[in-house]
Amino acid sequence: MHEALHTNDYLQRVVDKYSDMLFRITLLHLKNKSDAEDAAQDVFFKLVEKEHIFESDEHEKAWLIRVAINVCKDRLKSAWFRKTVVFEENLYNTTPEKKEVLSSVLELPVKYRSIVLLFYYENYSIAEIARIIGKKEATIGSQLHRARKLLKIKLEEDFDNE
Amino acid sequence: MNKEILRSAFDDIRASDELTQRIINSITRKNIPQTYAVKYYRQLIIGFASLILVASVVGICFNYNFSPPLPKEPYINFANHESSIGGSGGDVCEMFLSGGSMYYTDYQDKLYRFNSPTKAGETVSTLEISYASRVFEDRGFIYYSNASTIFQRDIGKNTSVPLVSGKNIGVNAVRNGLILYTLAFKDDTSGGFTEFEYHIFDLASYKDEVLFARSKDSWNFLDFDGETAVADAFTRNDSGLFAIDMATRTPKNLLNLSVHEGKILNGIFYYTSHDEPGLWRIGLNGNGMSQIPVPDTNDPSAFVGRITGYGDYLYVADCFDGENNIIQINLQTHQTTILAEGLGSVWKLCTDGKTLYAYDTKSPADMHGDITVIPLS
Numbered sequence: 344m345h346e347a348l349h350t351n352d353y354l355q356r357v358v359d360k361y362s363d364m365l366f367r368i369t370l371l372h373l374k375n376k377s378d379a380e381d382a383a384q385d386v387f388f389k390l391v392e393k394e395h396i397f398e399s400d401e402h403e404k405a406w407l408i409r410v411a412i413n414v415c416k417d418r419l420k421s422a423w424f425r426k427t428v429v430f431e432e433n434l435y436n437t438t439p440e441k442k443e444v445l446s447s448v449l450e451l452p453v454k455y456r457s458i459v460l461l462f463y464y465e466n467y468s469i470a471e472i473a474r475i476i477g478k479k480e481a482t483i484g485s486q487l488h489r490a491r492k493l494l495k496i497k498l499e500e501d502f503d504n505e
Numbered sequence: 506m507n508k509e510i511l512r513s514a515f516d517d518i519r520a521s522d523e524l525t526q527r528i529i530n531s532i533t534r535k536n537i538p539q540t541y542a543v544k545y546y547r548q549l550i551i552g553f554a555s556l557i558l559v560a561s562v563v564g565i566c567f568n569y570n571f572s573p574p575l576p577k578e579p580y581i582n583f584a585n586h587e588s589s590i591g592g593s594g595g596d597v598c599e600m601f602l603s604g605g606s607m608y609y610t611d612y613q614d615k616l617y618r619f620n621s622p623t624k625a626g627e628t629v630s631t632l633e634i635s636y637a638s639r640v641f642e643d644r645g646f647i648y649y650s651n652a653s654t655i656f657q658r659d660i661g662k663n664t665s666v667p668l669v670s671g672k673n674i675g676v677n678a679v680r681n682g683l684i685l686y687t688l689a690f691k692d693d694t695s696g697g698f699t700e701f702e703y704h705i706f707d708l709a710s711y712k713d714e715v716l717f718a719r720s721k722d723s724w725n726f727l728d729f730d731g732e733t734a735v736a737d738a739f740t741r742n743d744s745g746l747f748a749i750d751m752a753t754r755t756p757k758n759l760l761n762l763s764v765h766e767g768k769i770l771n772g773i774f775y776y777t778s779h780d781e782p783g784l785w786r787i788g789l790n791g792n793g794m795s796q797i798p799v800p801d802t803n804d805p806s807a808f809v810g811r812i813t814g815y816g817d818y819l820y821v822a823d824c825f826d827g828e829n830n831i832i833q834i835n836l837q838t839h840q841t842t843i844l845a846e847g848l849g850s851v852w853k854l855c856t857d858g859k860t861l862y863a864y865d866t867k868s869p870a871d872m873h874g875d876i877t878v879i880p881l882s
Contacts, residue, residue, distance in 0.1 A: 351533045354529070354532050354533055355529060355533070358525055358528050358529050358532070359525070362520040362524065362525050362528060363518075363519045363520050365520070366518065366519065366520035366524065367515060367518045370518055377739070380520075380521075380524045380527075381763070383520065383524065383528070384524075384527065384528050384531065384779070385779075387528050387531075387532050388531075388532065388779065388806075388808065389850070389869040390532075391532050391806045392806055392808065392824045392827060392869075393827055393849075393868065393869060395868075405870075406868075406870045409869075409870035409871075409872065410869045410870045412872075413850075413852075413866075413869060413870065413871075413872070414869075416596075416598075416612065416637060417852055419637040420598060420599065420637060420638075420639050421639075421725065421727075437514065437517040440510065441510060441513060441514035441517060442514075444510055444511055444514040445514045445515075445517075445518070448511070448514075452636065453636055453637065454636070459511075460515060463508050463511050463512055463515070464511070464512055464515040464516070476872065477871075477872035477873065
């Protein structure tokens with residue numbers, strides 16, 4: 344996919360396609376809408392700054408996920424007090440059941456949250472997550488296992504491995 | 506409840522239309538449309554702008570004594586300095602100098618000393634610290650929190666003592682024996698932390714005072730020089746950049762914009778903002794706001810991402826033409842020198858006036874980076 348990066352059409356397409364995904368990642372890391380929005384915007388700034396040629400849509404998506412995680416890690420250091428803020432009441436039009444699930448995910452250690460999102464929502468395999476996050480497969484596997492156990496305790500529900 | 510509920514819950518998290526539009530506006534504003542017609546007009550505009558630019562550059566060079574940017578090298582150019590690139594091979598969370606040595610932390614709990622000859626990090630200690638927490642150095646000690654206690658660690662003796670305890674406690678800044686810290690309070694209905702109380706702890710007297718009483722106001726401290734703290738604030742009445750005088754405990758609104766990064770140096774706050782690209786300065790009394798010229802060529806997407814400084818020099822990471830460049834700015838003469846160029850993403854900068862350290866990754870997507878060491882003349 345050798346598309347010129349700095350065309351407005353390209354940027355419009357990328358923002359339309361990935362803003363939800365990036366906002367999910369940044370919100371799960373930062374737990375605060377305002378910080379999460381700023382971080383998602385930072386990811387697109389980095390896309391504009393860097394004239395990357397992506398080999399494929401998957402490469403493009405993985406690059407954006409990694410940048411989002413790096414931007415969040417950078418922001419976590421400068422916004423300690425705000426990183427502890429979870430969903431504001433009525434921020435999302437969702438059911439109490441789903442709100443409970445999201446709150447439980449947000450209570451997980453930060454390194455588990457994006458793994459849960461990538462595995463359960465983005466449908467990445469453990470091997471793919473390992474490549475994106477830059478850790479060993481075994482590490483991702485054990486972190487996912489611990490995350491599942493913690494979610495099971497919090498929600499008294501099981502999550503399968505598929 | 507199962508993974509379908511989890512998926513469905515994630516699906517409800519969506520970027521608002523307002524955010525999407527804000528992103529589109531901000532990033533396309535930085536870009537020049539590539540349609541043929543616009544390209545044609547662009548050439549005319551560029552031609553005209555070039556004439557103006559040549560005249561401006563002559564004027565700026567005359568006024569600010571610019572050094573022209575150094576010719577580009579494939580990866581990095583350390584100008585006239587005898588330099589080295591040190592690989593930490595890891596993930597750097599915090600970086601600071603103490604007693605002539607550079608120290609850094611990872612995102613977990615390890616404190617490392619950077620060994621310049623071997624260009625590697627030596628483990629100094631394991632800290633009682635929360636994930637990704639901030640670490641502040643002040644006069645040979647470091648300060649950090651594990652969310653229930655703030656610790657003071659003597660780097661030389663490698664011993665720590667608990668200083669202040671409180672539920673959800675975090676350090677915001679430390680300078681000249683004054684610790685600014687926050688207590689976060691949980692909202693019983695939403696389950697989150699929605700109220701905050703800000704304190705000052707004086708290490709000389711062990712006196713603890715409330716700076717801002719418990720409220721929903723949040724203060725993100727950007728820098729603190731021991732007398733004045735500068736913070737990005739979201740309060741009931743106002744939001745923007747504030748300077749808080751520690752003598753009177755009074756915040757003064759400096760600007761109504763969101764600041765990305767800033768540094769107090771010699772009574773001036775130097776900052777960068779996505780709202781107003783470029784490098785800016787403002788007096789801590791709110792006066793004298795002006796832009797500082799940096800050699801970022803004509804790149805409309807240029808952005809100053811990192812700022813540090815020492816004495817009469819400011820050091821910034823300025824991203825232009827798709828690469829990060831570390832630039833030294835003499836604050837007296839405004840002369841600028843490119844110290845390093847061709848870096849991918851610069852995440853941290855720190856200096857003691859003798860050496861400048863940068864933690865950078867080849868791409869913003871890389872999880873591990875290098876520590877670049879730049880001796881300063």
